[in-house]
Amino acid sequence: MVSSKPEIIKGKELGTGVTISDVRRVRDTVLDNQIRKFTQMQNSNDYKASLLGSIESLMSEPSDDGLSNLIKKFYNSWDELAIDPSSSAARTNVVNSAQRLSNKLSTVYNGIGRLKKDLRDDATTSVDEINSLLKNLTEVNRQIYDAHIKGEQPNTWLDKRDEILEQLSEYVDTNVHIGEDDTATVSIGGVFVANKTTYNELSVKVVSDNGEQQLEVYAGDENTKLHLQGGKLYGIVNGYNELINDYLKRLDKIGETIMTSVNSVHSNNYNLEDPPQTGVNFFSNYSAGQLTINPEIENDPNKIAISSDGTPENNDGALAIAELASEDLIEGETIGNYYSLMVSDIATGRKNSENEAANYEMVVQQFQAQRSEESAVNVDEEMVNVLNFQRSYDAAARLIKVADEMLQTLINMV
Amino acid sequence: MRVTSRSLQDAFLNNLSDVKKRLQEKQTEIAIGKKITKPSDNPFGTARLMRLNSQIEDIDTYLTNIDNGMSNVEMTTSVMEQIQQQVADLVADLSNSLDATENKEDYAKKVDLALENLLSLANYKFNDKYIFGGTNQSEAPYGWNAAGTGIEEKTTALDGYQKIRISNTVTQKINEPGRDLFGTVTPGGNDVFNLLISIKDKLDAGENVDASDIKALDDINTHMISEVTKMGNYYKRMEDSQTLLENLRLNVESLMSKEQEVDMARAIMDMENYQASLDRTLKISAQILPKSLLDYL
Numbered sequence: 001m002v003s004s005k006p007e008i009i010k011g012k013e014l015g016t017g018v019t020i021s022d023v024r025r026v027r028d029t030v031l032d033n034q035i036r037k038f039t040q041m042q043n044s045n046d047y048k049a050s051l052l053g054s055i056e057s058l059m060s061e062p063s064d065d066g067l068s069n070l071i072k073k074f075y076n077s078w079d080e081l082a083i084d085p086s087s088s089a090a091r092t093n094v095v096n097s098a099q100r101l102s103n104k105l106s107t108v109y110n111g112i113g114r115l116k117k118d119l120r121d122d123a124t125t126s127v128d129e130i131n132s133l134l135k136n137l138t139e140v141n142r143q144i145y146d147a148h149i150k151g152e153q154p155n156t157w158l159d160k161r162d163e164i165l166e167q168l169s170e171y172v173d174t175n176v177h178i179g180e181d182d183t184a185t186v187s188i189g190g191v192f193v194a195n196k197t198t199y200n201e202l203s204v205k206v207v208s209d210n211g212e213q214q215l216e217v218y219a220g221d222e223n224t225k226l227h228l229q230g231g232k233l234y235g236i237v238n239g240y241n242e243l244i245n246d247y248l249k250r251l252d253k254i255g256e257t258i259m260t261s262v263n264s265v266h267s268n269n270y271n272l273e274d275p276p277q278t279g280v281n282f283f284s285n286y287s288a289g290q291l292t293i294n295p296e297i298e299n300d301p302n303k304i305a306i307s308s309d310g311t312p313e314n315n316d317g318a319l320a321i322a323e324l325a326s327e328d329l330i331e332g333e334t335i336g337n338y339y340s341l342m343v344s345d346i347a348t349g350r351k352n353s354e355n356e357a358a359n360y361e362m363v364v365q366q367f368q369a370q371r372s373e374e375s376a377v378n379v380d381e382e383m384v385n386v387l388n389f390q391r392s393y394d395a396a397a398r399l400i401k402v403a404d405e406m407l408q409t410l411i412n413m414v
Numbered sequence: 415m416r417v418t419s420r421s422l423q424d425a426f427l428n429n430l431s432d433v434k435k436r437l438q439e440k441q442t443e444i445a446i447g448k449k450i451t452k453p454s455d456n457p458f459g460t461a462r463l464m465r466l467n468s469q470i471e472d473i474d475t476y477l478t479n480i481d482n483g484m485s486n487v488e489m490t491t492s493v494m495e496q497i498q499q500q501v502a503d504l505v506a507d508l509s510n511s512l513d514a515t516e517n518k519e520d521y522a523k524k525v526d527l528a529l530e531n532l533l534s535l536a537n538y539k540f541n542d543k544y545i546f547g548g549t550n551q552s553e554a555p556y557g558w559n560a561a562g563t564g565i566e567e568k569t570t571a572l573d574g575y576q577k578i579r580i581s582n583t584v585t586q587k588i589n590e591p592g593r594d595l596f597g598t599v600t601p602g603g604n605d606v607f608n609l610l611i612s613i614k615d616k617l618d619a620g621e622n623v624d625a626s627d628i629k630a631l632d633d634i635n636t637h638m639i640s641e642v643t644k645m646g647n648y649y650k651r652m653e654d655s656q657t658l659l660e661n662l663r664l665n666v667e668s669l670m671s672k673e674q675e676v677d678m679a680r681a682i683m684d685m686e687n688y689q690a691s692l693d694r695t696l697k698i699s700a701q702i703l704p705k706s707l708l709d710y711l
Contacts, residue, residue: 056452062463072468076475079579083482086543086552311549311571313589319579326582336468344461347453354454365428369421376420379706387711 025155028374029178032162035367036169036176040230042360043170045353047235048243051115052350055247058111061343067104068339071258074101075325081306082318086272091301095293098282101258102291109251109289112244116213119240123204123215126233130171134186134199137164141183141196148181158182173230189226191219202226215240243349248289250342253330255291259283261324269317271305280305419706426699433692440685443676450674459673466670472582473663479578480652480659483588487652490545490590491645493538497595498638500535501606504528505632508613508623522617529610533557533565536596536607546592549574555592556599556607564601564608567592580655587648595641606634 007014060066077097081090140161147154161184168174168186177185183196193200200220207214215237217226228234263281270276280303285292297303306317330338443449453460507524536546536556543551550571559566573593577585592599599605602612613627 053452053454056454059453061453062450062460062467066464068464068468069471072471076471079475079479082578083479085576307549309549309571309574311574313543313547313551313576314549314571314574315576319577319585322579323582337465340461340464343453343464344457347455347457347460350454351457365424369424372418372420372424373416376418378416378418379708383707383711 025158025375027158027162028371031367031371031374032165033176035364035371036166036174037230038360038363038367039166040169040171040173040234042357042364043232044230044235044238045357045360047232048239049350049353049357051119051235051239051243052346052353054115055112055243056343056346056350058108059343059346065104067101067108068336068343070097070101070104071254071336071339072325073097074258075322078306078318078322081304082315082322085306085315085318086312088301091304094304095298095301098293099298102293105251105255105291106289109248109255112247112251113289116240116244119236119244120204120206120215123217123233123236123240126171126236127202127204127217130168130188130233131201133164133168133171134194134201137161137168137184137186137194138196138199140164141194144182145196148183154182169231171231171233172226172228173234188219189217189228191224191226193219200224212245213240247342247346250338251289252286254335254339255286255289257329257335259286259291261327261329262321265317265320265324266305268308269305270307270310270314272302272307272312276305276307276310277303278305278310419703422703426695426703429695430692430699433688433695437685437688437692440681440688444678444681444685447676447678448674449676463670463673466666466673469666470663470670473659473666476580477656477659477663480580480656483578483580483586484649484652484656486545486588487645487649489540491642491649493535493545494590494595494638494642494645497532497535498635498642500528500531501631501635501638504610505628505635508628508631518617518620521623522614525610525614525617529607529614532606532610536592546572546590546595548572548589548591548593549576556596559601561601564603564611565599565605566601567599580652581659584655586652586655590641590645594644595638597637604630606631609634 004016004019006016061068063069074094074097077090077094081087081094084090140157143157144154144161147157161182165174165176165184165186168188172188175187175190179185179196181196185195186193188202191200193202203218205216205218207216217228217233217237218224219226228237263283266282267279270278271280280297281294282297282304283291284294294303306321307314308316325336326334329335333341442451450456450459450463504525508521533556537554538545544553544555545551547553547555547569548571550569553569555567555569555572556565557568558564573591575587575591576589577587580586596607597603597605599607601608603609609627609630613623613631616623616627
């Protein structure tokens with residue numbers, strides 16, 4: 001508001017009130033930047049936490065039917081067989097516990113594997129959302145630019161622009177440059193994506209890198225790969241490329257180690273066949289979560305080989321296999337420990353991400369509070385202003401009344 | 415600081431959801447009675463819990479092993495005691511026969527009966543297994559040779575030991591292989607069976623029993639007593655391990671419950687606290703939020 005030009009009568013200045021010159025937005029750009037930055041950090045951590053949460057529930061630990069318990073039970077079943085080496089009940093028990101172990105392993109493995117598909121779907125949805133935001137942003141940019149040329153103040157469009165930028169930062173780490181004409185130029189993950197005239201659509205693709213599937217995000221043509229660092233989309237890509245692939249690899253290691261270690265003992269022992277056979281493997285194969293028990297043994301548990309000399313009550317092989325459970329077979333850890341470390345890794349990861357997300361959320365809230373301190377309306381303040389104007393109006397009315405009375409008196413005298 | 419109604423509202427919502435989140439966590443804790451329902455509740459505790467869990471599994475397995483081992487040893491010992499008793503009785507009887515010149519037939523019958531008894535005890539079957547068969551317990555280990563002149567070993571692996579694990583690193587033998595108890599059994603040999611056959615043959619022929627034969631039989635008796643003692647030691651060792659493992663199990667269990675179980679009194683107090691703060695948050699906000707200068711003009 002500015003005061004309008006005063007009337008000057010006989011050297012006396014007479015005020016003529018105020019007029020509205022323009023309406024400006026009260027906005028702190030530093031705050032906006034900070035909010036965007038922390039929003040994307042919060043969102044990537046949020047996503048990671050929820051992803052690890054799904055993995056965690058797939059593992060169903062700690063419980064009786066978790067993998068850790070089933071691994072233990074499998075090795076202990078050999079101990080039970082050792083007590084009564086020729087008992088078909090004990091032999092069937094070994095096969096059963098091996099089946100339960102193999103089922104659980106494949107359930108966990110496939111469950112985690114299926115998450116990949118979910119992640120890919122999530123990535124596609126997010127990219128669609130980002131593309132529509134980018135499209136809107138370009139449109140808004142154009143409006144702002146038009147207004148700028150005409151010398152107008154496009155407040156609504158500027159609000160809209162900031163809103164879009166904020167939404168964008170939920171998905172990706174944006175780098176925003178606001179030009180002199182108030183239009184926003186945005187780059188994501190080091191790649192230009194939108195300005196006032198054009199935008200590049202993002203796309204996701206699964207590529208195979210050294211036999212390992214990787215989820216990648218491209219801008220425009222398919223050659224420009226984005227190097228994301230924050231936001232929900234980063235959470236998705238990171239979850240797909242790093243976390244899930246890593247956990248699957250660790251499960252592979254567990255499956256392979258169980259197979260090779262048990263087989264190496266088993267194939268050196270004799271079974272209950274007549275004449276006793278040696279060189280039989282207990283597990284026939286492991287690949288991608290599928291730990292397959294030798295079908296011959298599944299059909300006929302007498303083919304389990306635990307006798308070191310071919311006599312039916314010799315149990316040296318069973319004892320040797322049971323002892324594998326306490327041997328450091330994977331990276332200096334026992335199989336059971338290696339698995340519990342993996343579980344506690346996942347749990348710690350989830351807990352950390354949850355905490356970080358909560359922290360960033362708090363920071364964002366703090367900034368938002370600051371912004372609303374500045375931008376939002378305080379009813380008390382406005383009411384006081386209203387009162388102010390009312391009083392001025394009252395005063396002006398009183399002045400007019402006095403003038404009127406004087407004039408009246410004058411007329412009456414005539 | 416400029417306070418706007420927007421910032422008041424935001425602050426209120428944040429506080430409210432914070433209190434409700436804590437309330438929900440406590441509620442789950444109390445309802446389930448466990449502090450750890452998923453690993454991320456306490457990653458460190460979960461790792462410990464899984465380790466303790468697998469320790470319990472181990473202990474249970476060893477305890478089952480020991481139970482089975484002990485019953486096996488107990489049963490074997492009682493059969494061995496019968497065998498030893500039979501031999502001891504014979505030694506006493508035959509010592510008397512040295513003086514007697516008559517009744518050689520009676521003594522021969524006695525020896526024959528004892529031989530039959532010993533053979534059936536040596537082929538003792540428990541749970542469908544020949545307990546003195548070493549590591550081959552599916553066939554009778556001892557029997558007459560084809561010519562009917564002596565007892566011979568019918569199976570191989572008569573010297574095989576059965577072992578069980580009673581801790582991570584310790585294994586324990588739980589059977590008495592026939593070779594340990596009877597030595598090598600061959601027709602004409604000086605094992606208990608063929609010794610008795612030769613004694614019986616002498617008695618049948620009206621000859622006297624040699625003092626050296628009785629001495630040999632007594633030596634066999636002494637050897638059997640020492641074998642029975644050996645089994646007693648097996649039993650004792652397993653019993654000791656059993657006590658040790660049972661104590662260990664109690665310790666591990668108490669560690670687990672410390673890690674996992676909710677202190678109900680405390681949890682309920684916490685819950686009450688959170689509920690009270692929820693009440694306060696709601697009440698105060700209800701008073702403050704709708705007010706502005708407008709209400710007073």
